[in-house]
Amino acid sequence: MSHAGRPVIAVTSGEPAGIGPDVCLALADGAASLPVRVVVLGDRNLIEERARQLGRSAAGLEIVHIPLRVPARAGRVDPANAPYVLELLDRALAGCQSGEFAAMVTAPVHKGVINDAGIPFTGHTEYLAEKTGTPRVVMMLSGGGLNVALATTHLPLKEVPAAITRAELTATLRIVDADLRGKFGIARPRILVAGLNPHAGEGGHMGREEIDVIAPVIEALRAEGLDLAGPLPADTLFTRRVLAGSHAQVAMYHDQGLAVLKYVAFEDGVNITLGLPVLRTSVDHGTALDLAGTGQADAGSLFAAVTMAAGIVARQP
Missing domain, CATH: 3.40.718.10 (Isopropylmalate Dehydrogenase)
Structure with a gap:
């Protein structure tokens, strides 16, 4: 749950064709000021490719590599990657339950493409409730x-x-x-x-x-x-x-x-999802497929979500 005295917060990079990878890159610099260690869950090659596309560097980002099912392109969703998106959530949740992570922060997913893959999905909130056996969140x-x-x-x-x-x-x-x-x-x-x-x-x-x-x-x-x-x-x-x-x-x-x-x-x-046995915060926006890979995505909500999670973790006994 901590590393060198700092709690670890896992950030899922979300829909690979959306702005999730873009805004996660902003954490390479911004998260350094927080009293937590931030790790991003996602395909390392995807995140590094998106960084090159945006003229940025992923060098300062700690990545837990989870491979895509098929290659992803900014702005073009593919139902074949729906299991990958859910694997990010499952890995973050498992880490929170084991104590490896103090909290999970989620970048946006595309509900429609997950359902197009034949996987019933209404949202992060309902998914995490079901996975944790929580009757009401x-x-x-x-x-x-x-x-x-x-x-x-x-x-x-x-x-x-x-x-x-x-x-x-x-x-x-x-x-x-x-x-x-x-x-x-x-x-x-x-x-x-x-x-x-x-x-x-x-x-x-x-x-x-x-x-x-x-x-x-x-x-x-x-x-x-x-x-x-x-x-x-x-x-x-x-x-x-x-x-x-x-x-x-x-x-x-x-x-x-x-x-x-x-x-x-x-x-x-x-x-923020209340009532869960783990701490989960998230951005308040969607995948913004039209902005993916353009450099126009605003990372403010993701940084605020990480900051809120860090503050809540700091208040825990």
Whole structure:
């Protein structure tokens, strides 16, 4: 878990045709200032080739070599490399579970091409939960002063209401509270909870999810000592006055919360999976195939993800 007194953080380089290898190269210089040792998991030849393409050097990058299945070209996905992408995740996870790594940080993958390879895949969050046997995890993105957690993640909108049950929402809010305490060192987190419907249901005139599910869950958890506010109309939850004094915000579905966060922090936002038995952070953006190999990819989010992981590791006893 440490090397010469420094914890080791594994960074998976993600989809080989995307910007993952590009932004990982930026760690050769930037990570040197962190109190951790950063190792990149990926195909050494791919990363060195991308470095030459960008006019950079990979000399300062420590690479755990995992070979591609077939050669990769920037901007051109190939389903044949889907098993390689998942092998990166499996290797990082195994290292975290064994104590070799203190945390894993993930560059973006391309969900579509993994599914095109015949491998059902909805995202890092769900994949790692299944691999670790974790019944419930929570996706939270941080940046711009916000910590936005999601009650549901990658679902079609029409499936969201049925997925918001008392049991699921209760589990989500407990996980957010517990990890804000344990990972972020916040003694009593204040959590704002959005409603599902416009105007938080307008007293039942625009939907009953707030009355039947969200409000009862909040009331029950307040009785347990959690500091929760809501259900709040999502269109005003993210205003400065309402946000004041809060530590996290829980949105009912993906775009309800992440559209706001990515507006204020797209280049340096961080995705963290709460509830896992290992520490995992990630970039908040996709593979950006059109930018791969062009030198235009911004590494800010990856560096922020590594920095967050390093900070959380440093706070652990």
